[in-house]
Amino acid sequence: MSGINYSEKIPNNVNLANDRTLQRALEHWQPHFLQWWHEMGPTDFESADVYLRTAISVDAQGWAHYGAVHMPDYRWGIFLADPVAERKIGFGDAMGQPVWQQVPGEYRSTLRRLIVTQGDTEPASVEQQRMLGHTCPSLYDLRNLFQVNVEEGRHLWAMVYLLHAYFGRDGREEAEELLARHSGDADKPRILSTFNEPMRDWLSFFCFTYFTDRDGKYQLKSFAESAFDPLSRTCRFMLTEEAHHMFVGETGISRIVKRTLEVMKELGTDDPAKIRAHGAIDLPTIQRYLNYWCSSSLDLFGSEISSNSAANFASGMKGRPDETQYQDHVLRSATFHMNLPEGKSEDVPMLNALNEVMRESYLKDCEIGLKRWNRLIERAGHALRLSLPSSRFRRSIGPWAGIPVTPEGRQITKEEYEKGLKSWIPTAEDQAFIHSLMHKVVEPGKMAAWIAPPERGINNLPVEYEYVHLH
Ligand SMILES: [Fe+2]
Ligand SMILES: [Fe+2]
Numbered sequence: 001m002s003g004i005n006y007s008e009k010i011p012n013n014v015n016l017a018n019d020r021t022l023q024r025a026l027e028h029w030q031p032h033f034l035q036w037w038h039e040m041g042p043t044d045f046e047s048a049d050v051y052l053r054t055a056i057s058v059d060a061q062g063w064a065h066y067g068a069v070h071m072p073d074y075r076w077g078i079f080l081a082d083p084v085a086e087r088k089i090g091f092g093d094a095m096g097q098p099v100w101q102q103v104p105g106e107y108r109s110t111l112r113r114l115i116v117t118q119g120d121t122e123p124a125s126v127e128q129q130r131m132l133g134h135t136c137p138s139l140y141d142l143r144n145l146f147q148v149n150v151e152e153g154r155h156l157w158a159m160v161y162l163l164h165a166y167f168g169r170d171g172r173e174e175a176e177e178l179l180a181r182h183s184g185d186a187d188k189p190r191i192l193s194t195f196n197e198p199m200r201d202w203l204s205f206f207c208f209t210y211f212t213d214r215d216g217k218y219q220l221k222s223f224a225e226s227a228f229d230p231l232s233r234t235c236r237f238m239l240t241e242e243a244h245h246m247f248v249g250e251t252g253i254s255r256i257v258k259r260t261l262e263v264m265k266e267l268g269t270d271d272p273a274k275i276r277a278h279g280a281i282d283l284p285t286i287q288r289y290l291n292y293w294c295s296s297s298l299d300l301f302g303s304e305i306s307s308n309s310a311a312n313f314a315s316g317m318k319g320r321p322d323e324t325q326y327q328d329h330v331l332r333s334a335t336f337h338m339n340l341p342e343g344k345s346e347d348v349p350m351l352n353a354l355n356e357v358m359r360e361s362y363l364k365d366c367e368i369g370l371k372r373w374n375r376l377i378e379r380a381g382h383a384l385r386l387s388l389p390s391s392r393f394r395r396s397i398g399p400w401a402g403i404p405v406t407p408e409g410r411q412i413t414k415e416e417y418e419k420g421l422k423s424w425i426p427t428a429e430d431q432a433f434i435h436s437l438m439h440k441v442v443e444p445g446k447m448a449a450w451i452a453p454p455e456r457g458i459n460n461l462p463v464e465y466e467y468v469h470l471h
Contacts, residue, residue: 011077025164029175036179040127042149046072049469050146055079058237066459074150078161081236089227091329092316099229103166107315111228112167116174117191118219119159122152124195127183132205135438137448143467144248151241158234194296201434207293210249210369215300217242218321218362225319250369251454256281257373258452261380276433279449283384285430291407292425295394301359303398304338310351321361341403341411359391442470
């Protein structure tokens with residue numbers, strides 16, 4: 001059982017006290033992290049009491065403690081899921097061999113890059129979301145935003161622990177760089193482009209936590225399979241927290257749809273202009289935001305055909321999400337039928353198509369929310385259905401990059417595409433309208449007019465609970 005030592009400066013279940021050098025290195029990094037949080041984390045809420053959960057163990061039952069804290073005093077810690085006895089590599093050319101407790105020399109730079117790329121997204125999203133508190137639709141939502149933010153901060157700790165513990169001086173330098181790059185910075189941007197896009201409104205935030213945090217889930221799931229056991233254990237525990245982030249996205253969009261349907265019923269119309277005039281968000285606008293954030297997140301899986309994905313799998317560094325659901329774990333003779341632009345297609349080695357395999361299972365997972373939202377719309381008696389864009393739509397990586405394709409996946413001319421785009425992704429007017437709705441609502445239990453209240457509160461507390469006490 002992994003108890004967590006809370007008397008230490010850095011709560012952890014990795015026996016940090018027994019490794020003085022590592023402990024000192026991390027205690028040296030800690031004030032840099034806090035400084036980063038102060039400068040780049042949520043603005044102006046440092047003195048607020050926020051009802052947050054904090055990880056206190058990796059037990060399936062009761063791994064979190066709930067209580068009011070000032071965010072700068074949050075106990076960011078290092079928690080790895082319990083080791084699996086005699087764990088063996090579950091895929092690739094070394095399948096069946098014992099997992100690695102240290103980084104094999106030949107994979108050192110690749111593993112470091114994979115960990116840095118994952119780690120970079122965590123503080124990036126905190127930076128992207130730092131202004132959102134000022135326009136929260138309720139205290140419940142404000143608390144959820146901050147919960148996501150502190151946990152992304154903890155995910156940064158998780159990756160920094162691996163860098164410090166297993167990658168020596170290079171790892172320590174990378175840990176500093178993770179605090180030096182900033183989302184949207186002209187000179188030192190974050191590594192992945194989705195994490196440099198500004199986030200100025202809550203519809204985008206809910207789309208981001210629905211689609212982009214779900215990409216995070218898939219990355220973590222593939223690392224949970226890794227032969228590098230400390231990475232696997234780290235990611236297994238991170239997935240526990242990640243589920244809440246996607247919950248925030250899914251229920252956020254559900255509540256917006258619900259409110260829109262109420263207004264449609266009240267006004268007896270589906271005219272977007274009238275719905276907007278009533279302060280709610282029309283369904284076609286929601287669809288455009290879904291198209292935007294889904295397509296942006298699809299690029300995060302990388303190119304359809306990738307020699308890196310092949311090498312990472314063959315070596316055991318990165319598996320497929322839920323690797324055990326597959327029959328073939330080596331993939332040396334499997335092929336994948338890949339559809340390409342201009343009606344062409346090609347059989348490519350399965351090992352080189354793993355990004356696409358992951359993207360497909362990700363899209364399937366994305367359908368869950370769509371089904372729920374559409375059920376609400378159907379029950380309200382409307383014909384419109386929300387949908388996911390095709391994985392070929394608006395891509396900037398891979399064979400479909402820059403190819404004019406409709407959200408349904410049909411290749412069209414450049415002119416048709418340019419013309420269609422304004423009905424497929426948010427226009428400047430859409431964005432201005434959404435902005436116009438963003439006003440801070442901080443009376444306990446009150447909701448902004450464009451979103452319905454949640455079905456229940458946090459941790460069995462009522463919706464009206466004062467989840468954030470502002471001073
Ligand atoms: Fe995360
Ligand atoms: Fe997340």
